[in-house]
Amino acid sequence: MLTNNGPKYFKIKITILDNIQDGFDGRIITLNDVTEYRVEIDNLKKEKESIEIDNKTKSDFLSNISHEIRTSVNGIIGMTDLTLMSNLKSDQRENLSLVKSSALNLLDMTNSILDFSKIQAGKMKIDNAEFNFKELIDEIVRLSTIKALEYKLEFKAKMDESIPDTLVGDSIRIKQILDSLIDNSIKFTKYGTIALTIEKLESIDKKINLKLSIKDTGIGIDKKDISKLFKGFSQIDNKDYTKKSLGTGLGLCICKGLVEMMGGKIEVRSRKDVGSVFSFNILLERGKKYSNTNIVNDKKPKVLVNNSISRRLNILIVEDDKASQMVIYNLFKKNGHICEIADNGQEALNLIENKQYDLVFMDIQMPVLDGLQATKIIRKSEENSNKHTPIIALTAYALKEDKEKFLSAGMDNYISKPFNMSELLKVVNSTIKKDDNNNTFLGSKQNDIDGDSLFLHLL
Template sequence: MEFACNCINEKDRINTLENYYILDTENEEIFDDITLLASSICKTSISLISLVDKNRQWFKSKHGLKIEETSRKISFCGHAIHQTKILEIQDAKKDKRFFDNPLVVGEPFIRFYAGAPLISSNGNIIGTLCVIDQKPKKLTKEQKKHLEKLSKQVIKILDLRIENNNYYKLKNHLNTIFDNMNNAFLVQDENGEINKFNKTALDILKLKSNESLNLNFFLDQIDILNEDGKKINKYKFPSNISLEEGENLRNIVIGLRNKKKEIIWLRINTTVIFHQKSTKILFVITEFTDITENKILSDNVKKIQLEILEKRIFLDIILQNIPSAIIVKDVKNDFRNLIWSKGAEQILMRSAEDAIGKNVYDHYPKEIADKYHNWDLEVIKNETVLKIEAAETLVPHKGKILVQTRKIPIKTNSNEGYRYLLTVLDDITELYKNKEDAQAAAKAKSEFLANISHEIRTPMNGIIGMCDLLLDNNSLPNQIEKLKIIQNCGSVLLNLVNDVLDFSKLEAGKLNLEKIPFNLNKSCFEIVELLNNQASVKGLILSYKCDPLIPEWILGSPNQFRQILMNLVTNAIKFTERGYVRIFSKLINDIDNNLVIEISVEDTGLGISKENQSKLFQNFSQVDASTTRVYGGTGLGLAICKGLCELMGGTIWLESIKEKGSVFFFTFTAQNLDENQKLKLNKPSFIFDSFMEKKYPLNILVVEDNKINYQVINGILEKFGYKPDLATNGIIALEKIDTNNYDLIFMDSHMPELDGFEATKLIIKKYEKLNKKRPRIIALTASSMKEDKDHCFSIGMDGFLSKPILIESLFQEIEKCFLNIEKEYNLNFKNENSKLSFNLNSFLNNFHGIEDLAYITIGNFVKLLPSYKNKIDQAIKNKNAFDIEYSAHNFKSALSYINAEKSLFIVEKIEKMGRENKVDLAINLYEELINELDNLMSELMNYEQKKEK
């Protein structure tokens, strides 16, 4: 910190100050008006007229500060009086003169300061007119200009006091400044009458001066709209609220609609001025700007984002449910696979894990691979669709099959060549005898295809992540509620995406429902908030009425509940052109702590005839093909709802009359919460820790090519106190690792040039060769399927974060990384003899004391152990070095989860022998592994028996 020092002309300066006879005098309204105006112009919480004498700075007038004076040595104004221009400190914490100043680290916590010197007529500077805020800030040229003018007015007042205290002359100067400000200002007295306004205000409101004497009269002539476009009462106008409640309002968006239906959107700030030493309101200053263009643009962007999101969800549902094999290849990356659908896994008998990132030469002998590759080249070269009615292909475990193939070039940029190649395969082995039927089926499937895209989570990651950051950035109260709505809606949409992608699990009866506490009414209101804009655009009234008998919190499956209700309400809005959509909840039964709840969605839409109602809940079925052409949809949504209702112990049905509307009903079962569950609801939520970097010092690298995703994760890490490095692809990440020692790497899975999977493999091999402890690698991916997680762990990644990235999940990975480093340092497992068959303490520590979850994990491991043993056993018998390495690598991930130290040590050595083609040594180690697995099973069974007791 640098102390404020004396000026060169200190003696003359002090004499000038004393000649004004102003020090230690009473407050004066004229000076208070100037500080208030300075604060309003510069939009700061504090403004002062500070006079600097020998040892202190004394405040003639102050706004937003309680103290009367401070020491000159630590004062900002003590520095400002050394120059004739404004001293602006945009961020005091970054300024070496002030970063540790008591006024910065303590009350009033100054972060921003701007002081205009008070220069007397003889050239001496006696103090400053300064504005202060607790957040970093930068004044505009106009604000600086006005601040300098006001500082001159302070001197003029002092000079006029000496000459004759000519108050009216000063007032004229202030009025001139007021009238020529770029921002619009209105000043209302305690009765709401306007006694002051400037030219900008009249121009924006398109008024003449004599028309604006009574604001309420003006508001009676127009419609007042809130930010969502709903009409509100004139008494909700910001200045009227401030007059009623005596509170300042900031950044309130209001629309004014005239009789011609023209709307002006304003962003409004109000400042309440009270009588001196009284709580009685003197007047209210209303400052506003015209944001009509920005508001229209923002609304259009939101609408487009919602449409894009709906289309992407729809496309992904199609992709995951088409029985055909859907494969997308990257033309510029050696035709490597980018998308490998469920149909491709079933037809070609290769998992997405094994196929993505590889090309035909990784799967077939060169002669066959050349043929397939030439087909791909032909499509791109000729820029046409290639149709192959029947071709033989080799499939593991099946042998040769016949497939019908369509290859389609895809261009994402009209100025570039074809970037992707879409391949659609159908197994026609059994159908080939009936060629006409096979062709008809292939044609129907081809018509069913549309543009394929899997980038669903990227915009959602930006929305949720930025909401988290804004919520933590001291947002205003009126903004917090809206941000939380956006955040909650984003989470709801994310859960819906995950559930829809699991439709195959629903069909197979493998979808497990969660049982967690949730607020049914809140969930319904959130869906109303989310879809209200869609309804409003069509002029529909969307409402919800709850049954007061339903408990506030119930135990059930909130994600599935929201998915069903979202689907029904979305359909109701889609098929209703006028009238309303109403949601009702009703408690049907409450016996022995079990609840049966009925939800109904009523609309005044198209209605459905009785003969067509039976089609609604069938997979891929709709009432009429024309419905699809007009409204879109696959007919899958209601089938999903039906399956989910049945899983939740309920059912779904409808009552409808053609052209009059429909009512969809569904029931589900839930439970009341016990006292322990109610107590858990009151547990505090996660809170940002800006000093985490000091608590968990880590060197972090973020590998991410998407700018939005990087801004989100970087913003969160900076909030924690970290300054991560960035690499936009795997190649750059490898270069950075050569010159930096990282503890933690967040690795995006899909990137240009070198993706996250291949980069991870290279990093692991690099550190194995160096025999060094490698960084912990956490996958960042837009995928959330179990297969995707398994793939990440199988290649050696240490964790998995699904986009959008949640703050608490990121915190947990950082904490886990540091604790693992600390644990390895303290325990030092270099000595093989110190390893345990089953390290129970370490295992339980990984679950943070949740022993029930640990017990379930052991049970799952015991069930899967024979499968892992069979794979490695088969590889040993076949003496296949590659299979030995691969099966040992997969087994290693499972063993590490349960802290089986000795078995893990042996499997790591087997993996190394396979990689080095030392099959005989791997066989010897395998015999050792079998014995150790017996010991491991014995210890696991002992633990299970103790747990059961």
């Protein structure tokens, strides 16, 4: 109802009154003024929309910042790695190793901020896929033992043998949680032991409830400080302990968010100067094929994968960042491959029109024409021919949905910046082998090297 003071809202209730004997028939109409309630609802809706817009703006901003930082870090790490491959004095090698270590720490902080932002904005997704749980734990135990030894600590692990080998869940996020909690224990333990225990609490149909605990003999936590542990950007003041870097203060907050997204709960028990126990439970499904073979302490030698490339490659590097150009160019050129550089997608199209390449590294965010558009045009031009140019997306965009977007655009593979040299080699090798299998005529190309292998040296 429009009034001089603005619209008024009413809830109307109609009650029927009738008396057949007396011939009475009537209605009682009740109007209840709900203007304040309606205005409050409208204000809440507007506030919700404003928060969603702010969250999207913040998420986009952090995503872009992450992209720029990862691109810069890729240049630092890549050029450092290339320099470390040259003849250096011991002090120069040590200095460059510290540069690389600092760059990797910066990358870890960037990833933490991005994960925290995604959890806060509700954009973090859990990827449920079948994986070998015991192989995952075996790898975590191996790496954690090495980390602990660096600080003269002992690392122990014990796992319930009845836990199936194959489970369904997000193995990457499970590893992230365990790595973060174990790193924290190592960080705040002067001497003694870090122990990982994995128990099977119960099985409900296909689901298994697992409890994972990390116990340490570290400095412990005061009761008054425990409430601060799982809050974002919160750190406990330990003036008497400065052994290792304290980080961003986001690790435990991210762990809590990930555990809750997997249907679990994270808890902590601690005593000052005695130690702490961080534990969490997660619900995972049994895989289609599973056994009870315990391989946590499996000491069988790892099978080395032959990552050699048996022919000289014509490579096109499509990248607008000069440092990234130099890293990739020098790495492949040094190992006998022929490399050319395009600063954007349009330059790449001009080169590809006149020459066939064995491999294209395609950046995504570039001026003039971006990597996605360039890839779609390349694939369109190949539709009526037997030609197929392998394209690897090399980008600082690191989200799972980004990878799916790149592959759906026609790219053959994907690697995110900053890349590990061995990981880059593995991606290149698998992409080339897949392309060779699909095009058997490639084995007779003129750029084969008489059966000898060219190796991309691992750092």
